[in-house]
Amino acid sequence: MRKKSIKDLDVQGKKVFCRVDFNVPMNDGTIADDTRIRAALPTIRHLVDQGAIVILASHMGRPKGNVVEELRLAPIAKKLEELVGKNVRYSKEVIGEDVKKQVSELEAGDILLLENVRFHPGEEKNDEELAKAFAELADIYVNDAFGTAHRAHVSTEGVAKHLPSAAGFLIEKELEVLGNALSDPARPFTAIIGGAKVKDKIGVIDNLLDKVDNLIIGGGLAFTFVKAQGYEIGDSLLEEDKIELAKTFMEKAASKGVKFLLPIDAIVADAFSEQANVKVVDIDSIPDGWLALDIGPKTAELYSNVIKDSKLVIWNGPMGVFEMEPFAQGTKAVAEALAEAENTYSIIGGGDSARAVEHFSLSEKMDHISTGGGASLEFMEGKDLPGIAALDE
Numbered sequence: 417m418r419k420k421s422i423k424d425l426d427v428q429g430k431k432v433f434c435r436v437d438f439n440v441p442m443n444d445g446t447i448a449d450d451t452r453i454r455a456a457l458p459t460i461r462h463l464v465d466q467g468a469i470v471i472l473a474s475h476m477g478r479p480k481g482n483v484v485e486e487l488r489l490a491p492i493a494k495k496l497e498e499l500v501g502k503n504v505r506y507s508k509e510v511i512g513e514d515v516k517k518q519v520s521e522l523e524a525g526d527i528l529l530l531e532n533v534r535f536h537p538g539e540e541k542n543d544e545e546l547a548k549a550f551a552e553l554a555d556i557y558v559n560d561a562f563g564t565a566h567r568a569h570v571s572t573e574g575v576a577k578h579l580p581s582a583a584g585f586l587i588e589k590e591l592e593v594l595g596n597a598l599s600d601p602a603r604p605f606t607a608i609i610g611g612a613k614v615k616d617k618i619g620v621i622d623n624l625l626d627k628v629d630n631l632i633i634g635g636g637l638a639f640t641f642v643k644a645q646g647y648e649i650g651d652s653l654l655e656e657d658k659i660e661l662a663k664t665f666m667e668k669a670a671s672k673g674v675k676f677l678l679p680i681d682a683i684v685a686d687a688f689s690e691q692a693n694v695k696v697v698d699i700d701s702i703p704d705g706w707l708a709l710d711i712g713p714k715t716a717e718l719y720s721n722v723i724k725d726s727k728l729v730i731w732n733g734p735m736g737v738f739e740m741e742p743f744a745q746g747t748k749a750v751a752e753a754l755a756e757a758e759n760t761y762s763i764i765g766g767g768d769s770a771r772a773v774e775h776f777s778l779s780e781k782m783d784h785i786s787t788g789g790g791a792s793l794e795f796m797e798g799k800d801l802p803g804i805a806a807l808d809e
């Protein structure tokens with residue numbers, strides 16, 4: 417069922433409580449990447465232009481109900497001011513008398529940013545009292561925090577039960593792109609799954625096997641599959657209790673005619689370190705005591721060719737330990753193949769893959785980079801996102 421859109425609302429003179437995801441990476445008090453702030457601008461600008469009184473709420477980090485000085489949103493307010501080109505007020509409180517007073521002073525088109533909502537112990541508990549207190553501040557609730565839509569917290573879910581609600585432009589765009597990709601994909605449709613843990617990606621692999629033509633596996637999780645194929649993997653990442661499941665995934669792929677691609681070679685190291693001794697080996701020759709930390713060059717070429725022959729590619733999770741230079745080549749090759757593939761629509765599923773693409777300065781070449789890491793993953797798993805489910809239809 418289609419959710420109500422911010423476009424369907426008359427917000428002139430109305431107080432709008434708008435949840436955004438300003439959980440941006442910080443480096444010594446400065447914003448290391450403002451992508452998520454920029455992603456919320458269309459909604460914020462629309463509300464301002466339509467004469468709404470805009471109350472913005474976001475979390476940053478995981479302060480677990482405590483005030484953590486480094487996680488205050490003051491630098492975000494400043495950055496936002498720069499980006500929207502108008503004064504942004506900032507409250508050092510999440511809720512309370514001072515917030516009420518500040519809200520009462522706002523006029524149409526004004527913006528107030530509340531303090532990090534996770535400073536309040538009620539936020540993550542989805543506390544009813546806090547939900548009511550937020551609702552009392554406003555006439556309307558807009559959720560545009562796609563990155564946090566998989567959390568049932570007060571500012572993402574609880575407050576929606578007390579106010580007329582709608583989705584902002586970012587959530588709409590994410591749902592449209594990810595939704596279209598999964599429900600009516602251009603073919604060949606390829607999913608690339610990497611990262612560290614099989615157990616975190618079980619749901620998404622299972623769901624994607626019903627939809628894709630090719631499933632490419634890389635990263636640390638590939639080695640549980642390699643082990644399931646019967647090869648020795650040295651000290652590479654292994655989830656012993658998932659070997660049987662890995663086999664069932666490969667069987668499911670075969671029965672559905674899905675090409676299931678696993679590494680055919682790997683970059684192995686004698687320690688988990690940038691300074692380690694490194695060599696390239698075929699997948700059946702990973703030496704005892706060594707760890708596979710990246711896909712090898714033959715695998716990178718194989719994966720790149722599949723990518724270039726695809727019409728649609730979804731990518732979640734790096735191909736290797738890309739944070740260390742000697743193990744970044746596989747992830748880089750995949751990013752470059754996506755960047756070069758002219759007839760391929762590329763969707764980067766947030767989190768580490770988005771960071772990797774940014775790291776290789778290839779973001780501009782991708783068709784859609786989701787602002788959601790966990791959220792896009794849960795969406796791809798076919799789960800309902802509580803922050804979206806709670807919105808009016």
Ligand SMILES: Nc1ncnc2c1ncn2[C@@H]1O[C@H](COP(=O)(O)OP(=O)(O)OP(=O)(O)O)[C@@H](O)[C@H]1O
Nearest residue numbers: 611612613635636708709732733736737767768769
């Ligand atoms: N072969 C490998 N061995 C060990 N760790 C690996 C290997 N390949 C990748 N990694 C690590 O996996 C981590 C990311 O794994 P994780 O499962 O957390 O992915 P993710 O964060 O869920 O991905 P995304 O954020 O894109 O959804 C990276 O830090 C990377 O260094």
Ligand SMILES: O=C(O)[C@H](O)COP(=O)(O)O
Nearest residue numbers: 437439563564567789790
């Ligand atoms: O960065 C994210 O994935 C979102 O902002 C959600 O953050 P969380 O995982 O701390 O809930």
